[in-house]
């Protein structure tokens with residue numbers, strides 16, 4: 001099925017719905033239809049809750065004239081006087097605005113477009129607990145925009161069905177921790193976002209439900225919402241931790257036009273974004289903190305796209321919009337910049353505690369006001385209707401006359417010696433440029449996908465580790481996660497395969513490119529310099545492309561590092577909690593000594609050294625239930641080893657010896673808990689790991705007595721492999737300890 005797009009504006013006069021609208025909405029719609037603006041930004045301020053009123057009933061937000069928002073910084077110990085800022089928006093709703101009023105002014109006018117083959121998006125943005133879910137989904141007696149849209153759409157379809165055959169499809173997904181999940185059919189996990197040349201942005205494998213009544217949709221939405229990831233946070237008891245995207249696809253064909261009728265399709269995307277939040281406010285830890293980081297990252301990416309669209313608009317140029325920076329922005333690509341009308345409902349709270357978030361949100365929204373994009377109708381071309389032939393013939397005529405002009409101009413070019421050769425070289429070079437650009441694009445795309453999978457792998461492994469911590473030896477609870485991890489690893493391997501093929505293709509193309517210059521040696525100077533310029537320009541473009549990609553790649557690498565650091569912090573926190581519990585339970589263990597030691601393990605050539613931190617044990621007796629660390633952290637990541645003549649742990653000890661950490665000075669024994677894990681734990685672990693303990697024979701004074709630094713990724717695991725006695729002995733000798741440890745993959749010790 002091929003598609004074509006035709007630009008057509010909805011004329012104000014032909015719009016039956018305009019008569020239903022408030023006068024100010026009519027102007028805004030008319031502006032949008034004329035391309036004066038493409039995004040409508042409305043602010044909605046929720047009332048103070050009962051609890052908030054009890055603490056402090058000062059309101060930081062005042063709404064004036066339905067458009068102006070005044071925000072007042074609450075007086076504090078430093079700022080005694082009130083500082084006020086003012087912002088103007090298309091609409092500003094105060095706490096008294098009803099759900100119906102918000103719907104009528106912000107969403108109702110989009111429905112006509114959607115029923116006529118245009119795209120529209122409404123998203124609620126704002127800090128956690130500011131009223132996004134209330135606005136989009138609503139409550140039992142106070143239906144939100146999603147449900148009201150359905151009721152209104154079906155009512156209109158009933159009227160329009162006299163002349164048209166309509167099909168309504170819905171999909172409902174969430175983006176949680178950068179993973180796309182189907183909320184209607186949850187069996188399909190980790191969906192991929194793709195760009196289809198015909199259909200535009202699409203989520204492969206996402207289920208689409210054909211709906212015949214609003215009730216059916218409402219029922220499905222309710223079920224979907226129960227599956228949505230919600231957790232209580234400090235700021236909101238039922239905080240949505242994911243971005244929920246409901247898409248309504250409306251397809252229609254005119255009746256009585258036979259099979260040649262065009263099929264139009266309009267899409268309404270209704271999005272309840274997860275709350276923007278500051279970690280300090282929410283006091284989130286562990287997985288919540290990672291969620292928060294992911295939420296903020298995707299909202300930041302959304303902000304960056306909005307900024308880039310704004311800048312492009314200001315300069316009147318087409319520039320790079322970083323849609324690829326997050327799943328959310330990739331999904332919203334055709335809902336922000338392209339063929340779409342967008343409404344942003346900015347939810348804020350007047351509560352003093354929200355002041356900073358509210359102000360930042362208003363600044364963010366203020367930028368979004370000025371975006372302008374192009375608005376086109378979607379036409380799926382079943383077979384062009386006879387009435388469209390005229391347009392096509394006119395287009396073809398224009399093309400023929402342009403081509404004629406090109407030929408005429410070419411004839412005017414003076415003949416120069418060697419020009420014929422130059423033309424054929426020119427053609428070869430052009431073909432080559434196209435090939436090389438395609439190859440680079442595919443390579444960068446493959447690397448981006450690889451990056452995404454790596455990020456996903458980190459998140460999943462973290463979840464797996466959390467699951468071990470929570471469920472201990474219950475393998476079944478982790479088995480689906482293990483499956484996912486395996487699947488992701490397979491996908492990473494496939495991407496790596498593809499990347500290596502594309503890289504060798506790129507190398508070959510680069511070689512061909514260098515050979516071109518040799519061929520041009522016999523050409524007249526002006527012809528060869530023309531070709532040189534073309535080649536240089538091509539190289540510059542490739543470099544730009546590469547730089548752009550590198551930026552994206554670097555961001556992803558940083559993101560991976562962030563996730564990794566979060567994981568380690570979390571593990572460390574758990575371990576400290578556990579230690580503290582131990583201490584509380586067994587005060588007598590405080591007397592004993594227990595310490596960490598960094599040991600560098602090298603391969604048989606004395607290279608590829610890895611530093612591992614081993615827990616060195618004092619006398620037996622006390623037991624610890626310290627949480628295990630995923631074996632992956634030992635095996636897959638290469639630690640950065642700093643070059644130094646003094647052994648690292650001694651260096652570190654020398655630096656830190658004065659700041660002794662009391663926690664590490666306690667004697668703790670992992671032996672029993674680890675033995676249990678090995679005995680009862682997942683097969684995988686049983687096979688791979690066994691813990692050996694190293695008795696201390698170091699003089700007391702050289703013991704490192706500080707916690708390992710977070711960034712030293714590989715210091716924390718206590719897992720080592722079973723190996724033969726001779727190797728253990730050589731390790732003992734080397735490290736001056738009684739028992740040695742070995743890691744799989746390291747053949748010998750030096």
Ligand SMILES: Nc1ncnc2c1ncn2[C@@H]1O[C@H](COP(=O)(O)OP(=O)(O)OP(=O)(O)O)[C@@H](O)[C@H]1O
Nearest residue numbers: 046047128129130131132133134236239240274275
């Ligand atoms: N306009 C409003 N009128 C009355 N109550 C509201 C309004 N907006 C929000 N609330 C109430 O405020 C609370 C928080 O709202 P909501 O859950 O919609 O916030 P949110 O922005 O979706 O938060 P999160 O991002 O954490 O999911 C809810 O109890 C909701 O009922």
